[in-house]
Amino acid sequence: xxxxxxxxxxWRVAVLLFTVVIAPxxxxxxxxxxxxxxxxxxxxxxxxxAVRTFAPYLxxxxxxxxxxxxxNLPGAGGRRGATKVYRAKADGTTLGIxxxxxxxxxxxxxxxxxxxxxxxxWIGRIESxxxxxxxxxxxxxxxxxxxxxxxxxxxxxxGYGSSVLAASQIAADVLGLMGKDPIFLAGYAGTADYLxxxxxxxxxxxxxxxxxxxxxxESGDLRPLAVSGEASGRAGVPTFADLGxxxxxxxxxxxxVAGPPDMDPELLEMIRAAFLRAAADPDFEKAAEKARLxxxxxxxxxxxxxxxxxxxxxxxxxxxxxxxxxx
Amino acid sequence: xxxxxxxxxxxxxxxxxxxxxxxxxxxxxxxxxxxxxxGATAIALLLPLTFGMExxxxxxxxxxxxxxxxxxxxxxxxxLNTPGTAPNAATCFDGYPLTxxxxxxxxxxxxxxxSSIGGVIGVLILVLVLPIxxxxxxxxGPPAFFMMAVLGLTSLTVARGNxxxxxxxxxxxxxxxxxxxxxxxxxxxxxxxxxxxxxxxxIVPMLIGLFAIAEMMKLxxxxxPIARAGSAARITGTRQGILSAFKNFKTVLSGSxxxxxxxxxxxxxxxxxxxxxxxxxxxxxxxxxxxxxxDVRGVIASxxxxxxxxxxxxxxxxxxxxxxxxEMALFLGVLVLHGMDPGPMLLIERESTIFMLIxxxxxxxxxxxxxxxxxxxxxxxxxxxxxxxxxxxxIIVSLVGAYALHGSIGDVFAAAFFGLVGYVMIRANYPxxxxxxxxxxxxxxxRNFIQSxxxxxxxxxxxxxxxxTVVLFALSILVLLIPLIRFVRSRRRMA
Numbered sequence: 001x002x003x004x005x006x007x008x009x010x011w012r013v014a015v016l017l018f019t020v021v022i023a024p025x026x027x028x029x030x031x032x033x034x035x036x037x038x039x040x041x042x043x044x045x046x047x048x049x050a051v052r053t054f055a056p057y058l059x060x061x062x063x064x065x066x067x068x069x070x071x072n073l074p075g076a077g078g079r080r081g082a083t084k085v086y087r088a089k090a091d092g093t094t095l096g097i098x099x100x101x102x103x104x105x106x107x108x109x110x111x112x113x114x115x116x117x118x119x120x121x122w123i124g125r126i127e128s129x130x131x132x133x134x135x136x137x138x139x140x141x142x143x144x145x146x147x148x149x150x151x152x153x154x155x156x157x158x159g160y161g162s163s164v165l166a167a168s169q170i171a172a173d174v175l176g177l178m179g180k181d182p183i184f185l186a187g188y189a190g191t192a193d194y195l196x197x198x199x200x201x202x203x204x205x206x207x208x209x210x211x212x213x214x215x216x217x218e219s220g221d222l223r224p225l226a227v228s229g230e231a232s233g234r235a236g237v238p239t240f241a242d243l244g245x246x247x248x249x250x251x252x253x254x255x256x257v258a259g260p261p262d263m264d265p266e267l268l269e270m271i272r273a274a275f276l277r278a279a280a281d282p283d284f285e286k287a288a289e290k291a292r293l294x295x296x297x298x299x300x301x302x303x304x305x306x307x308x309x310x311x312x313x314x315x316x317x318x319x320x321x322x323x324x325x326x327x
Numbered sequence: 328x329x330x331x332x333x334x335x336x337x338x339x340x341x342x343x344x345x346x347x348x349x350x351x352x353x354x355x356x357x358x359x360x361x362x363x364x365x366g367a368t369a370i371a372l373l374l375p376l377t378f379g380m381e382x383x384x385x386x387x388x389x390x391x392x393x394x395x396x397x398x399x400x401x402x403x404x405x406x407l408n409t410p411g412t413a414p415n416a417a418t419c420f421d422g423y424p425l426t427x428x429x430x431x432x433x434x435x436x437x438x439x440x441x442s443s444i445g446g447v448i449g450v451l452i453l454v455l456v457l458p459i460x461x462x463x464x465x466x467x468g469p470p471a472f473f474m475m476a477v478l479g480l481t482s483l484t485v486a487r488g489n490x491x492x493x494x495x496x497x498x499x500x501x502x503x504x505x506x507x508x509x510x511x512x513x514x515x516x517x518x519x520x521x522x523x524x525x526x527x528x529x530i531v532p533m534l535i536g537l538f539a540i541a542e543m544m545k546l547x548x549x550x551x552p553i554a555r556a557g558s559a560a561r562i563t564g565t566r567q568g569i570l571s572a573f574k575n576f577k578t579v580l581s582g583s584x585x586x587x588x589x590x591x592x593x594x595x596x597x598x599x600x601x602x603x604x605x606x607x608x609x610x611x612x613x614x615x616x617x618x619x620x621x622d623v624r625g626v627i628a629s630x631x632x633x634x635x636x637x638x639x640x641x642x643x644x645x646x647x648x649x650x651x652x653x654e655m656a657l658f659l660g661v662l663v664l665h666g667m668d669p670g671p672m673l674l675i676e677r678e679s680t681i682f683m684l685i686x687x688x689x690x691x692x693x694x695x696x697x698x699x700x701x702x703x704x705x706x707x708x709x710x711x712x713x714x715x716x717x718x719x720x721x722i723i724v725s726l727v728g729a730y731a732l733h734g735s736i737g738d739v740f741a742a743a744f745f746g747l748v749g750y751v752m753i754r755a756n757y758p759x760x761x762x763x764x765x766x767x768x769x770x771x772x773x774r775n776f777i778q779s780x781x782x783x784x785x786x787x788x789x790x791x792x793x794x795x796t797v798v799l800f801a802l803s804i805l806v807l808l809i810p811l812i813r814f815v816r817s818r819r820r821m822a
Contacts, residue, residue, distance in 0.1 A: 042371070043657060043660060044370075044371070044374065044656055044659060044661070044663075048660060049660065049663055049664060052375060052664065070375070072371070073734070075523075075526050076508075076526060077508070077525070079522070083522075154782070160510055160511065160512070160513035161510065162510075183782070183784070184781075185782060186510070187511040187777065189593070190649075192647060192649045193593070195647075196464065196465070196643075196647045197468065197469075199465065200468050202468050202469065202778075215670030215672055216647075216670065216671060219672050291664060292663060292668060323512070326512060
């Protein structure tokens with residue numbers, strides 16, 4: 001599979017022009033030279049990797065004496081970390097990285113939460129990944145048409161409330177598979193677990209983020225059928241839109257950074273500008289490539305709009321998102 | 328393959344790389360010895376520091392930690408009846424009674440030797456099965472994982488004493504395991520709306536409470552040092568301990584084999600491996616009436632399995648990028664941070680790097696065992712320290728260990744709570760070990776049973792359509808029948 005990187009030339013030029021020619025106003029200042037970025041998951045995972053790779057470059061842009069410290073705060077499926085950021089002082093010293101739509105779904109599913117994502121001060125987005133639809137390489141299914149003709153459908157995924165299960169339920173509906181009374185075999189511990197389950201034959205179809213699926217496609221264990229998003233990118237297969245299912249285009253996983261609600265507007269703009277400069281840093285690009293980050297940078301306003309778009313998308317498919325395995 | 332091995336060996340023995348290995352071993356021993364810390368905490372703390380290292384150096388450091396943690400954990404299991412890590416819990420059965428008899432040196436000597444040999448055998452088995460690692464991993468689906476948990480529950484039969492109390496303790500363990508968010512059913516269970524309980528009870532504060540704190544409470548009431556009055560004042564026996572591991576080499580071999588196989592089950596393999604090995608040895612050995620009262624074979628069986636499991640845990644990791652243990656999950660994070668992609672291609676694209684990890688693991692196992700043996704006579708003196716000094720030290724270290732897990736005060740309260748529970752269980756003669764085994768297995772059992780029933784659309788007979796599941800089921804029946812067969816044979820001999 002070939003790796004393709006999205007060109008980010010246009011916005012990088014814009015940022016460089018902004019920083020060199022216009023020079024940002026630095027009226028707002030941080031109240032402390034130590035900033036923590038809360039990572040709501042354990043060390044070693046994708047979110048941890050993204051923050052640890054990005055943190056030194058953000059610190060560089062925020063000032064000579066500023067240190068950006070990753071802080072792991074796992075628990076309650078990310079809610080613990082999200083709550084801490086939401087309740088933190090709005091002085092710019094506590095930020096957090098958020099999983100979209102992972103952190104959006106609990107609210108869509110009717111859960112009472114201690115935070116409101118729409119009130120957070122969005123700094124920017126670091127990564128975004130499309131979902132790829134997969135079958136085992138040994139499967140007789142070679143296309144979505146074959147999948148639709150299969151006698152049984154069994155989607156594999158992580159647990160209820162996860163982005164993958166939600167994406168699977170939506171995909172099953174849009175692709176017209178619900179009439180086959182599909183099984184949604186949820187509850188696998190992680191992406192690698194259910195992809196191996198797919199290879200083993202626990203089920204016959206799964207959705208996964210492109211970077212997670214790539215190694216199994218490359219090894220010849222899994223076969224991609226289609227990918228979400230606007231372009232086929234790394235997956236090397238047609239998009240859902242190309243195949244006549246544009247409703248599945250918005251399926252993705254995003255990693256965005258935000259601060260607490262009601263941050264001072266000048267302070268927020270200062271941090272947002274620093275975020276963009278850090279993301280445009282060629283050294284960060286190299287480090288991101290080494291750490292296998294799927295860079296897809298958005299500024300704060302666009303990141304906030306992406307959150308709103310997430311809510312709207314999953315709200316539209318809310319009826320599909322009931323627990324398929326409720327006891 | 329041989330060329331990659333040579334490249335790896337050459338790199339490992341080069342200059343500063345051995346120093347990294349040594350550093351990893353020392354850190355692993357320390358973190359393994361302190362209840363609640365463990366290898367996962369060590370790797371998590373050091374992960375950011377590896378950022379500036381060469382990838383191979385980071386891997387050598389992590390390999391040193393992973394190879395030493397289990398041996399470190401056996402020290403506190405033997406001396407304080409507190410497993411340093413969950414898989415060391417089975418070592419408490421016979422290790423602590425030996426300490427109480429003044430034979431701590433014997434127990435430590437046997438544990439360190441069995442651990443080292445077990446670790447070596449585990450790595451050798453890993454290298455042998457590497458070519459078919461993917462096939463092995465694909466044998467185990469939800470039905471087989473469920474049956475593996477059932478097999479693990481059969482090790483409850485080693486619980487001596489009142490059968491009814493053992494069953495009650497096991498039921499309590501299962502119940503505690505169900506606390507938290509059920510991500511298949513989508514409901515919170517028994518959390519009372521407390522966010523801390525959303526992820527359930529962690530095993531580490533439970534172990535710290537049930538063992539470390541409860542034992543210190545018991546020691547406070549009884550007074551005096553751990554080693555009973557009248558036991559040997561001089562600390563001897565390390566050499567005997569080393570020899571006993573070689574005298575019982577069959578036990579080392581069986582423990583290593585069980586450790587490697589069971590250790591390859593992601594999530595719970597290590598803990599179940601050591602208990603199964605102990606159970607198998609206790610039931611299949613002649614003159615087994617002293618198991619649980621200070622039989623060194625019990626220490627050998629559990630520790631051989633405990634270290635062999637590290638090799639086993641690498642099987643799913645190298646085959647498919649699925650971490651076989653908590654340490655392995657963090658280790659995969661280290662790999663990615665250094666530009667390596669865990670997955671089926673890792674072994675193909677980075678063969679020499681993987682061999683470097685394997686060699687680091689092997690060397691660390693031997694090196695850490697040697698260090699513990701050299702320190703055994705000094706470590707054994709802990710058994711003769713007065714409780715007025717020992718108790719506050721152990722409780723403080725234990726509570727710090729509980730907090731260090733997630734940085735949550737809730738874990739500290741949990742440890743204190745289970746300390747009370749553990750003391751009550753000691754006084755009422757309920758086995759804590761069966762509670763732990765059942766707790767560890769509860770998640771594996773429930774998740775895989777429900778997933779299997781979803782796969783089979785409710786037809787449970789389909790469990791027996793999977794070969795691996797049938798084999799594990801047969802083993803479970805056999806393990807349960809062994810005591811009965813031995814009983815019938817002994818009655819016939821008497822008659």
